[in-house]
Amino acid sequence: MQDRQNWDWTPGRRIVGDFDKWRPAYEYMEEPHVSADGEKIAAIVKTGPEEFSVCVNGQPWESHFEKAWSLGFTQENCPVALVSDTAMWTVAVDGVTWNNWYEFVWNPIFSTKGSSITAAAQSELKYFALTDDIPWENSFLALTCLIATPDGKNIAAVVQDKRFAEADIDNFQQGCFTVAVNGNAWDTHYVNVWDLDFSGDGSQVAAEVRTSLYDYTIAVNGKTWDKQYSCVWAPRFHPSDGSVSAPVKLAGGWSLARNGEVIWNRRYFQLWHHIYSPDGNSIAAVTAPEFGRWTIAEDDQPWNLRFNELATDPVYSPGGDRIACVGKSGGKWYIAADDTIWDTPNDMAWQPVFSPDGSHVAAKAERDGRYTIVVDGRPVDEVFAAVMQPVFSPDGRRLLVKGILPESAGGQYCRHVFEVDALAP
Amino acid sequence: MHEIYPLASGFLVWVAFGVFIGGTVLRLVLLALKARRKDPVIYQYFSFYYAARSIIHWIFPFASKGMRDHPVFTIIAFVFHICLILTPIFVAAHVILIMESWQTGWWYLPNAAADIMTIIVVLCLLFFLARRILQKDVRYLSTAGDYVLLLLVAAPFITGFWTYHQWYGFETAGLLHMLSGELMLICLPFTRLFHMALFPFTRGYSGSEFGAVKGARDW
Amino acid sequence: MNTKNNTETGADQKQIHDVAIEEGARRLTREKIHSVLSELIRTEGGARLSAYSNACVHCGMCSEACHHYLSNDRDPKLSPAGKVKQTIAVIMARKGKVGPDFMKKACEIAFTECNLCRRCMMYCPFGIDVAYLMLFIRRACHKLGVVPQYIQDTAHSHSATMNQMWVRDDEWIDTLQWQEEEARDEIPNIRIPIEKEGADIFYSVIGPEPKFRAQLIYQMAVIMHASGADWTMSATPGWDNSDMCMYTGDMEMTARLKKVHFEAATRLKTKRIVMGECGHAFRSVYDVGNRLLGWKMPPLPMVHAIEFYYEILQQGHIEIENKFEQPVTFHDPCNIVRGRGLHETARYVVDKTCKTFIELEPNREHNFCCGAGGGVINCGPPFKNKRVKSNRIKAEQLASAKSKGAEVVIAPCHNCHGGLEDIINHYELGMEIKFLADILYECMKKE
Ligand code: HEM
Ligand code: SF4
Ligand code: SF4
Numbered sequence A: 001m002q003d004r005q006n007w008d009w010t011p012g013r014r015i016v017g018d019f020d021k022w023r024p025a026y027e028y029m030e031e032p033h034v035s036a037d038g039e040k041i042a043a044i045v046k047t048g049p050e051e052f053s054v055c056v057n058g059q060p061w062e063s064h065f066e067k068a069w070s071l072g073f074t075q076e077n078c079p080v081a082l083v084s085d086t087a088m089w090t091v092a093v094d095g096v097t098w099n100n101w102y103e104f105v106w107n108p109i110f111s112t113k114g115s116s117i118t119a120a121a122q123s124e125l126k127y128f129a130l131t132d133d134i135p136w137e138n139s140f141l142a143l144t145c146l147i148a149t150p151d152g153k154n155i156a157a158v159v160q161d162k163r164f165a166e167a168d169i170d171n172f173q174q175g176c177f178t179v180a181v182n183g184n185a186w187d188t189h190y191v192n193v194w195d196l197d198f199s200g201d202g203s204q205v206a207a208e209v210r211t212s213l214y215d216y217t218i219a220v221n222g223k224t225w226d227k228q229y230s231c232v233w234a235p236r237f238h239p240s241d242g243s244v245s246a247p248v249k250l251a252g253g254w255s256l257a258r259n260g261e262v263i264w265n266r267r268y269f270q271l272w273h274h275i276y277s278p279d280g281n282s283i284a285a286v287t288a289p290e291f292g293r294w295t296i297a298e299d300d301q302p303w304n305l306r307f308n309e310l311a312t313d314p315v316y317s318p319g320g321d322r323i324a325c326v327g328k329s330g331g332k333w334y335i336a337a338d339d340t341i342w343d344t345p346n347d348m349a350w351q352p353v354f355s356p357d358g359s360h361v362a363a364k365a366e367r368d369g370r371y372t373i374v375v376d377g378r379p380v381d382e383v384f385a386a387v388m389q390p391v392f393s394p395d396g397r398r399l400l401v402k403g404i405l406p407e408s409a410g411g412q413y414c415r416h417v418f419e420v421d422a423l424a425p
Numbered sequence B: 001m002h003e004i005y006p007l008a009s010g011f012l013v014w015v016a017f018g019v020f021i022g023g024t025v026l027r028l029v030l031l032a033l034k035a036r037r038k039d040p041v042i043y044q045y046f047s048f049y050y051a052a053r054s055i056i057h058w059i060f061p062f063a064s065k066g067m068r069d070h071p072v073f074t075i076i077a078f079v080f081h082i083c084l085i086l087t088p089i090f091v092a093a094h095v096i097l098i099m100e101s102w103q104t105g106w107w108y109l110p111n112a113a114a115d116i117m118t119i120i121v122v123l124c125l126l127f128f129l130a131r132r133i134l135q136k137d138v139r140y141l142s143t144a145g146d147y148v149l150l151l152l153v154a155a156p157f158i159t160g161f162w163t164y165h166q167w168y169g170f171e172t173a174g175l176l177h178m179l180s181g182e183l184m185l186i187c188l189p190f191t192r193l194f195h196m197a198l199f200p201f202t203r204g205y206s207g208s209e210f211g212a213v214k215g216a217r218d219w
Numbered sequence C: 001m002n003t004k005n006n007t008e009t010g011a012d013q014k015q016i017h018d019v020a021i022e023e024g025a026r027r028l029t030r031e032k033i034h035s036v037l038s039e040l041i042r043t044e045g046g047a048r049l050s051a052y053s054n055a056c057v058h059c060g061m062c063s064e065a066c067h068h069y070l071s072n073d074r075d076p077k078l079s080p081a082g083k084v085k086q087t088i089a090v091i092m093a094r095k096g097k098v099g100p101d102f103m104k105k106a107c108e109i110a111f112t113e114c115n116l117c118r119r120c121m122m123y124c125p126f127g128i129d130v131a132y133l134m135l136f137i138r139r140a141c142h143k144l145g146v147v148p149q150y151i152q153d154t155a156h157s158h159s160a161t162m163n164q165m166w167v168r169d170d171e172w173i174d175t176l177q178w179q180e181e182e183a184r185d186e187i188p189n190i191r192i193p194i195e196k197e198g199a200d201i202f203y204s205v206i207g208p209e210p211k212f213r214a215q216l217i218y219q220m221a222v223i224m225h226a227s228g229a230d231w232t233m234s235a236t237p238g239w240d241n242s243d244m245c246m247y248t249g250d251m252e253m254t255a256r257l258k259k260v261h262f263e264a265a266t267r268l269k270t271k272r273i274v275m276g277e278c279g280h281a282f283r284s285v286y287d288v289g290n291r292l293l294g295w296k297m298p299p300l301p302m303v304h305a306i307e308f309y310y311e312i313l314q315q316g317h318i319e320i321e322n323k324f325e326q327p328v329t330f331h332d333p334c335n336i337v338r339g340r341g342l343h344e345t346a347r348y349v350v351d352k353t354c355k356t357f358i359e360l361e362p363n364r365e366h367n368f369c370c371g372a373g374g375g376v377i378n379c380g381p382p383f384k385n386k387r388v389k390s391n392r393i394k395a396e397q398l399a400s401a402k403s404k405g406a407e408v409v410i411a412p413c414h415n416c417h418g419g420l421e422d423i424i425n426h427y428e429l430g431m432e433i434k435f436l437a438d439i440l441y442e443c444m445k446k447e
């Protein structure tokens, strides 16, 4: 957890930088990224012909590169980008590159505890992962679906470690793919492996696997469930007890299984993206109880609410007693919490955020090209040209909104801390 | 032999209509249930407007490109179907029978017209037969059942014509007319003749998919 | 090891040797076939299968709709209903009691003698969807493991990489950056925005674009740039909208592919998906995958490139500097014309960008398929000769447009390109093929 306590929670609006004024200094500037605490705003900028850098609060890094992309911030509010020089790639942290360079680096993951950075890399057609400038000892023929534990200490990815010739369908079907954890591949191989998850303690990995062209199941640490299904979706570990659950397709439709046993009685036309409440006592999932009708189901009980087009981004409150999500109906995006839809339609809506005690929900939304934050169904009294995900203060009484003001209002980047009680309807 | 005459003109008529109507409804209901169970999506996409739009383009002669490409076949098929359906409903003998039984009836065809329509049906069937034998692709597609079906449809018309004109052995022909007519009705839900009941649904579904989802015409 | 030892055994000989079909059939027993087929009919043989099987009056009205039939001297076996007769009708009549040799033949028919173009559906009085029936056979072939080698390999690529061409995650991003760099030689500050959250447009392409036709990405970047579009592409799998699994009958994989594609777009909080000029991918996203996953219509608006060009031309976001000089004709791809009604939209774009336009006859919904679609071209070299010969009618159709002056064929579909290219070469038509993007790029004002 970032050190939110020490952030500036003084209510009111504070201009951090004259964002619109920085732009003209560069040939162009990409869309900005903002640190979690809102004190830094950064963007990839073009500083000359085939020369790129990162501009942080108006100042470009001293170093510049042939290319730069995938800008982000670590939890310690440090800007990071993937950069290349002489056609080799590495990670640049606050403008300082790592020592090792590779033919390609992608998919950076910032740990949510501590300041680790993980990424996927390739050199000489060998694939591996890196953490804080240290590559895996083993490399593979291909690598995808990289994941890391919150502390960044364990890394896993789907890898190919058996070769098959072009159009060699037999060998492919024998299984050439597996999971590598911290560089060590499982012994077992599968036709396909997708979507991994780490157990809470980082000691186990679950994966969605296809054992033949027709049989799908879940494998945990290289051992598959006894049962096979006609399809499965991404597995999730229980937050503490080490059990794994996954949506599985049965004859009558989709349901949820734990360690290979079906645990939900209903059959859904679709069921995916299940999440555990933080205490692990409940499970919520995005479901379509009937064809074309989408909603959230908690512990096998679908909400009454239905979206015609989409339900996505479900999230539990920290106490596990509330759920919020984003939905789409009639071409408009909505936010819903606890089976209740917020009236105002949006042109886009982002995953809602709960206050620490769960009593408030805030979400980023866009209407007619203007961004705002909606709290408990009511937009805050400020619109932005761009806005970041809102953050509640640890005591839940303040809400940090980070956004760029519209040109008409000055175009600056500001941090605005709202008093939650004053916002509540 | 004539003992079965009353049977054929009484009980079997009821059986035939019963099987025809009951069988048709039953098969359509079973199909609808099967769709619910296995293709629920069909109901979601069925659109009455687009179904009707497509059906209309296929029940009017020359409204579809396929029909325009084959004018002779189209004319014959339309004339055939019209005569096939209208003749038995409006032929004087049938209407009068109904009047006698139920004191109700409807307009009926002049006898000469009914005669001509009957001959048309039979000639059309001969055309279909010739086409089945002579046109390579249709010959390949034809099964024994298709030929039997032509005969099955021709029989009530030929025997009816025979009976009406009181030619030699017309009493036997009359009996055969009733039996073959009843047989045709009974067969309707269980043979290729069932195409008549399926048409609105298959065409309508195609029209719905093309019109409502794919934004295109299917004629 | 070279496994590509497929050979063609001669034009008059019907069965073509494909190792995967042979091997797959060799592993089968009658019992296995019976159990798989009866299970498939029981679980997936729905109302449409029965209605279509019962409604067909064997009238042959569909025969002339099919280019395979017309191009092979009206071989009755190639009429749509003829293909049904040889495959699904037998399976239904025998309740699935057929042998491995039958499945081999059925596989070849369903995979290489039908492009699933749905033209016949418009000529059948009952609207019988022969493509649906052929897909049912393909599904059976998938379940039995009798699928042509090349398209099966492509299905494997989809499953392992979520794209059609075994493109690895890094290769994809690298290609985008390389194309961006190239484009900057022409337009210094152009950008191919990767992973731009909240962009208006999620632009997706098919695997062969980064692999073989990267300049199309370049061209689209220029078009997007000039029109001022707010767009992005995904760095993660999901950037590819193509789908050969839909054509091998692996519907579970189709569902997975489309899920990944939609989720890339929703993860990036984009408002709509614009896709490159591809027909089958459009069908897969707009019409097939969404249904499998539980969406009546795609959860985000699906915009084919043609519709996007139409929009930017009509709203004046791009200007045409000089119209394209050479006389053009336009091939209506089945999947976006019969499959989406974009024929007039496309003609608007052609009209705005080209000086002389000559129609193919027939056209619009009635156009003949290119012969490559429905996964037929993806069945690979063993079937190439047959494919080209089975579309003589297309050559005649093109030749007729050529005799009226057409020099360039516009085909806004990747498969169509492949198919038409082979036809033009084989029949020595001497015509050039272009995408609409080629024309637009050439004729528009760039900055
Ligand atoms: C309105 C819907 C109908 C359509 C679109 C339709 C269409 C057709 C077509 C295309 C044929 C093919 C002729 C051939 O080549 O054999 C046909 C044949 C035939 N139809 Fe219909 N029909 C319809 C309704 C009916 C009805 C209501 C009946 C009556 C009882 C009927 C009886 C027949 C018969 C007896 C044949 C000839 C059978 C054969 O050739 O095998 N049809 N119909
Ligand atoms: S779908 Fe196309 S290729 Fe297949 S049978 Fe019909 S017309 Fe021929
Ligand atoms: S046109 Fe339709 S009814 Fe006639 S043979 Fe073809 S598929 Fe059967």
Ligand code: SF4
Pocket (backbone or CB within 6 Å): C115, C116, C117, C279, C280, C332, C333, C334, C335, C336, C368, C369, C370, C371, C372, C373, C374, C413, C414, C415, C416, C417, C419
């Ligand atoms: S490749 Fe083009 S013409 Fe051919 S089937 Fe696909 S869309 Fe139709």
